[in-house]
Structure formats: structure tokens, C-alpha cells
Amino acid sequence: MIRNWRWTEYSVCLSCTDWADVDLARLSLNSITLKSLSLSQLVVACERRDVPALAPWRQLLPDNDVRSAAKALHRAGLTVSSLCRGGMFTAADDHGRKLAIADNRRAIEQAHALNARCLVIVVGPVVGTDLAGSRAMVRDGLGAVLADAQSAGVRLAIEPLHPMLAADRSVVCRLDEALDLCEELTPTAVTGTRDQLGVIVDAYHVWWDAGLEAAIARAGSRIAGVHVSDWVSPLTGELASGRGMMGDGVIDLPQLVGWCDLVGYTGPVEVEILSDHWWSLPADRVLDTVIDRFTTNV
Amino acid sequence: MIRNWRWTEYSVCLSCTDWADVDLARLSLNSITLKSLSLSQLVVACERRDVPALAPWRQLLPDNDVRSAAKALHRAGLTVSSLCRGGMFTAADDHGRKLAIADNRRAIEQAHALNARCLVIVVGPVVGTDLAGSRAMVRDGLGAVLADAQSAGVRLAIEPLHPMLAADRSVVCRLDEALDLCEELTPTAVTGTRDQLGVIVDAYHVWWDAGLEAAIARAGSRIAGVHVSDWVSPLTGELASGRGMMGDGVIDLPQLVGWCDLVGYTGPVEVEILSDHWWSLPADRVLDTVIDRFTTNV
Numbered sequence: 001m002i003r004n005w006r007w008t009e010y011s012v013c014l015s016c017t018d019w020a021d022v023d024l025a026r027l028s029l030n031s032i033t034l035k036s037l038s039l040s041q042l043v044v045a046c047e048r049r050d051v052p053a054l055a056p057w058r059q060l061l062p063d064n065d066v067r068s069a070a071k072a073l074h075r076a077g078l079t080v081s082s083l084c085r086g087g088m089f090t091a092a093d094d095h096g097r098k099l100a101i102a103d104n105r106r107a108i109e110q111a112h113a114l115n116a117r118c119l120v121i122v123v124g125p126v127v128g129t130d131l132a133g134s135r136a137m138v139r140d141g142l143g144a145v146l147a148d149a150q151s152a153g154v155r156l157a158i159e160p161l162h163p164m165l166a167a168d169r170s171v172v173c174r175l176d177e178a179l180d181l182c183e184e185l186t187p188t189a190v191t192g193t194r195d196q197l198g199v200i201v202d203a204y205h206v207w208w209d210a211g212l213e214a215a216i217a218r219a220g221s222r223i224a225g226v227h228v229s230d231w232v233s234p235l236t237g238e239l240a241s242g243r244g245m246m247g248d249g250v251i252d253l254p255q256l257v258g259w260c261d262l263v264g265y266t267g268p269v270e271v272e273i274l275s276d277h278w279w280s281l282p283a284d285r286v287l288d289t290v291i292d293r294f295t296t297n298v
Numbered sequence: 299m300i301r302n303w304r305w306t307e308y309s310v311c312l313s314c315t316d317w318a319d320v321d322l323a324r325l326s327l328n329s330i331t332l333k334s335l336s337l338s339q340l341v342v343a344c345e346r347r348d349v350p351a352l353a354p355w356r357q358l359l360p361d362n363d364v365r366s367a368a369k370a371l372h373r374a375g376l377t378v379s380s381l382c383r384g385g386m387f388t389a390a391d392d393h394g395r396k397l398a399i400a401d402n403r404r405a406i407e408q409a410h411a412l413n414a415r416c417l418v419i420v421v422g423p424v425v426g427t428d429l430a431g432s433r434a435m436v437r438d439g440l441g442a443v444l445a446d447a448q449s450a451g452v453r454l455a456i457e458p459l460h461p462m463l464a465a466d467r468s469v470v471c472r473l474d475e476a477l478d479l480c481e482e483l484t485p486t487a488v489t490g491t492r493d494q495l496g497v498i499v500d501a502y503h504v505w506w507d508a509g510l511e512a513a514i515a516r517a518g519s520r521i522a523g524v525h526v527s528d529w530v531s532p533l534t535g536e537l538a539s540g541r542g543m544m545g546d547g548v549i550d551l552p553q554l555v556g557w558c559d560l561v562g563y564t565g566p567v568e569v570e571i572l573s574d575h576w577w578s579l580p581a582d583r584v585l586d587t588v589i590d591r592f593t594t595n596v
Binding site: 076125126127129130131135162163164166167168173174177180207208209210219231233234235238239249250252 | 341400423424426427428430433461462464465466471472475478505506507508529531532533536537547548549550
């Protein structure tokens with residue numbers, strides 16, 4: 001269970017005496033968990049169940065009217081824990097890389113309009129067989145949009161993905177690799193820029209790493225978000241959509257979240273479950289389970 | 299292509315002028331690549347195609363007569379590049395861990411009888427949600443059989459498996475983790491024991507790791523074997539049997555093998571392809587392709 005329940009930006013619950021509610025104070029619902037719902041349906045679902053934060057994927061936003069989405073979220077009192085996602089900086093040619101940079105600038109504008117705590121960055125897969133070259137593309141792409149993020153006041157958060165996704169989604173596979181990138185682009189020594197670039201600690205992607213506790217300690221205030229789900233063995237279905245519900249798998253989630261708390265992370269904990277199984281069930285039932293498991297297994 | 303083709307233990311090819319043959323001098327066929335064949339069928343296949351080395355899985359060995367297998371391999375002039383496998387030291391209770399140690403002692407005897415260059419160690423999966431505890435079981439299990447290996451003259455080789463197999467097969471996921479274990483159990487400072495415990499560099503399991511080149515340099519003479527196959531995206535079928543043929547995927551195999559050569563590895567390069575696709579094809583055709591791709595893509 002989440003031991004450090006104080007979340008400074010959600011002050012309502014500081015005076016709350018119902019402990020079941022208190023445990024939800026840090027819950028954020030990542031929209032992909034209830035993939036079948038529209039943004040307005042997600043807002044209603046969160047309001048009804050006292051879920052204080054939501055993390056929308058960009059495909060839910062209306063093309064040219066992100067402000068109406070922002071208003072709906074604000075009206076419901078929902079914090080936007082993150083916007084998912086920017087990144088995908090790797091491409092076979094210069095044209096592709098330029099398109100990615102333009103898309104990241106749009107994502108930064110949207111994150112700004114939504115007042116999102118961060119924009120999640122999924123960096124992009126290997127190009128050909130050139131891992132080092134692909135990682136250089138990521139560094140250059142991030143470098144190209146960092147000033148835009150800074151002037152918009154949007155925090156970028158690199159999410160290392162599981163190594164099994166290196167060929168499809170992300171050549172940044174470990175938290176330490178993400179932190180190396182942060183250090184290179186926004187060195188700690190330069191005051192004021194350090195935390196402009198942060199990291200997401202997603203349990204599903206990093207749980208296996210023997211160096212995880214040390215990497216979380218190293219990350220410290222660079223932690224921009226924590227995501228939970230579970231690793232259920234054996235993995236079934238597609239690599240990207242076989243995640244389990246918290247408590248159904250092998251990840252020690254209280255330990256992982258506890259490590260983040262210990263170095264000062266007090267923000268939302270997003271439930272992000274990409275799962276063919278859970279997507280096949282009614283959204284209400286899934287949300288019931290999310291809330292139940294969040295209070296007992298996170 | 300393998301640039302350093304000298305393999306001191308296969309001196310026949312040192313005077314060879316047929317470069318196609320020279321390239322095969324380091325080829326070893328891991329038996330699982332042609333899963334449908336018996337040990338005697340594999341021996342015949344290797345003899346016919348001038349494959350100089352074979353790496354049998356233990357299930358191919360007759361229960362109480364490993365010496366007849368050893369004789370057949372010796373008669374055919376085949377080097378046994380490795381025996382697959384020992385390990386699986388993690389278990390929910392003491393009884394299970396003792397059974398694993400007993401099984402590893404049998405595997406060490408078999409590796410000795412076959413004059414195998416090493417016994418591959420797949421350490422075992424996470425027990426419950428306790429990664430650290432599971433890794434301690436691995437350390438203790440390896441520690442318990444190290445003296446047996448030493449007196450039998452059998453080299454143990456820890457094979458880190460891909461992090462996606464941490465819940466099913468191995469809590470040692472990176473080459474650096476395997477080397478940490480080696481350092482702990484057989485410190486470099488103790489003369490004569492250092493290389494008793496080595497590592498396997500299997501491209502499929504470690505290709506994604508940004509720290510791989512440095513880890514290979516760190517490993518140096520601890521490298522007891524190199525395995526090749528390829529990572530084909532998207533991964534299909536079961537996690538453990540979706541490997542690709544060399545050249546069909548995203549791994550820069552010449553670079554990886556070159557890094558091993560650079561730190562002094564001159565031994566066999568095993569082709570180990572666990573693949574529902576390749577298992578469905580005739581063994582002859584698969585071996586043709588293995589030989590072709592080994593000379594052009596490794």
C-alpha cells in the first residue's frame with residue numbers, strides 16, 4: 001500500500017479521514033487502461049469514483065481544439081498527471097526525423113494547454129541494426145525541442161521501455177540510460193534546467209533491473225511520474241498489450257513505489273494497463289478492480 | 299563476417315585455403331536449432347557439412363550412459379562447445395533448492411564426460427515477487443556446486459537471459475549482473491579460480507544493452523561462449539521460441555562477435571535458434587541456411 005499518501009497538489013484529501021479515500025489521493029487513471037472510452041466518458045468515470053487525476057493519450061484530444069478538453073478536465077477538478085506521448089525521434093532519414101520534431105512541438109503545445117505535469121517521451125525504436133546511431137538520433141531530437149518545452153513550461157519525461165520493445169518502440173531500455181540522457185542534455189550543474197528533463201518509472205518496464213533501486217536514488221527529483229501495472233507470467237498476446245492488473249503478477253509494487261517515495265516523489269501514481277484481457281471487459285468493472293487493487297497492492 | 303577465424307582448438311583449418319570452410323571453423327551447432335534430431339542424427343549432420351562443433355541439450359543424452367554419447371562425439375571429431383544446461387537454483391522451498399543442486403552435480407559429471415568446454419547455467423526465475431531473495435538463491439546454489447565443478451575440471455558459464463524471461467527462466471538479465479556474480483564467487487584476486495566461472499554472451503538476450511560493449515570488455519577471459527541468432531520484429535509466438543535466423547533481424551552480429559574477439563575470445567560461436575518457424579522446416583534446409591548465414595551475417 002502507498003505509505004506516503006500526501007500529495008501536495010491534491011490538498012482536498014489532507015483533511016480526509018476516510019482511509020479508503022486517502023489511498024486514492026495519488027491514483028491517476030491512464031486513459032489506455034479504459035481504451036474504449038472517450039475523453040468525456042473518462043472524465044465522468046473519474047468524477048463518479050473520486051479518481052483525482054487522469055493521463056490522456058493524445059489520440060483522445062480533438063485535433064484543433066485542445067482547449068475544450070482542457071476546460072472539461074479543469075471543470076472536473078482533474079489533475080493531468082501526464083500527456084502520452086511525444087518522442088519517436090528515430091527515423092531512417094532526415095525528413096522522418098524532422099517530422100518527429102514538428103510532432104513533438106505540437107505535443108508540447110498540447111501538454112501546455114492541458115497543464116499536464118509532464119509530457120511522456122517514448123524515444124523510438126532501433127533503425128536498421130544501428131543502436132548507437134539510433135540513440136544519437138534520440139539525443140539530437142530531444143535536444144532540438146528542449147528549448148520549446150522550457151519556454152512552454154512543459155516538463156519532458158523520458159520513459160524507458162522494456163528491452164523487449166527496443167526493436168519496436170524504444171532504444172532507451174533502462175532507467176540508468178534515461179538518466180544518462182538527462183545528464184547529457186540538462187546537466188545538474190546548470191541551475192534551473194535540471195528538472196526540465198525528467199524520467200518516468202514504469203514498473204512493468206523496469207521491475208527486472210538489478211540496478212533499479214540505485215537508479216531510482218540517482219533519479220531523485222528527476223522522477224516526473226510513476227506508472228503501475230503487473231507482469232503476469234507467462235506473457236500472452238502481443239508484447240505491447242499483455243500487462244497484468246496490480247497484484248496478479250511478480251512485481252513488488254509497494255517496494256518500487258516506496259523507493260520513489262523515499263527519494264522525495266510525492267506525485268500521482270498512474271495505472272497504465274495495456275491488456276487485451278482487460279480491454280475485453282466492461283469499463284466499469286475494470287475501474288472497480290483498478291481502485292480495489294490500487295488500495296491493496298500498490 | 300567473423301574476422302578472427304583462428305580457433306586454436308580446431309587447428310585443422312589453420313592451413314585451409316578454402317575461405318568458405320575457414321569461416322565455418324568457429325561454427326558450433328546448438329542442438330535446439332534442429333530440435334527434431336536425435337544426438338546421433340545431429341552428429342551425422344555435422345560430419346556431412348563439416349560443422350566442427352556441437353552443443354547438445356541434456357535431454358538428448360541417454361539417462362545412464364553419457365559415455366556412449368561422448369564416444370560418438372569424439373569419434374566424429376566434434377568439439378562439444380557447451381552442454382546446455384545447469385542452473386535453475388531458485389525454488390520456493392529448501393527441498394526444491396536441494397534438488398536443483400543435486401541436478402547441477404549430475405550436469406557437471408555429464409559435462410566432464412563429454413569434455414564440454416563449459417556447462418551453461420540458466421540461473422532460474424523469480425520466486426514470488428522477491429527478486430533480491432531469488433538472486434541470493436542463485437548465488438548460494440552456484441556457490442554450493444563450484445567446488446564440484448572445479449574438481450571435475452568443468453567450467454560453469456552463467457548465461458544472462460533477456461529481461462522478458464525474468465519471471466520464467468532467469469533473474470540474471472544483463473551481462474554485468476552475471477559478471478557481478480562471477481566476481482563475488484570467484485574473485486579475480488584468487489589465482490587459478492577466476493575463469494572457473496565464466497559467462498555466455500548470447501546476442502539475442504543482450505543485444506539491446508547500451509552497456510554491452512563495456513560489459514564484454516569487462517568480461518575478457520570470462521567469456522566462455524558466444525551464441526548467435528537474431529531478433530526479428532515484431533516478435534511472434536512464444537517468448538522463448540520466437541528467435542530469428544542471423545541476418546533476418548536487428549542485431550549487429552559482426553559488431554557483437556567482434557567485441558568478444560577484441561578482448562581475446564577465440565572459441566566457437568554457437569548458433570542457437572529457438573523458433574517455432576524454423577522448427578517447422580526440414581532439418582537439412584535449416585542447416586543449409588545456418589551455414590549460409592553464418593558465413594555472411596556473423
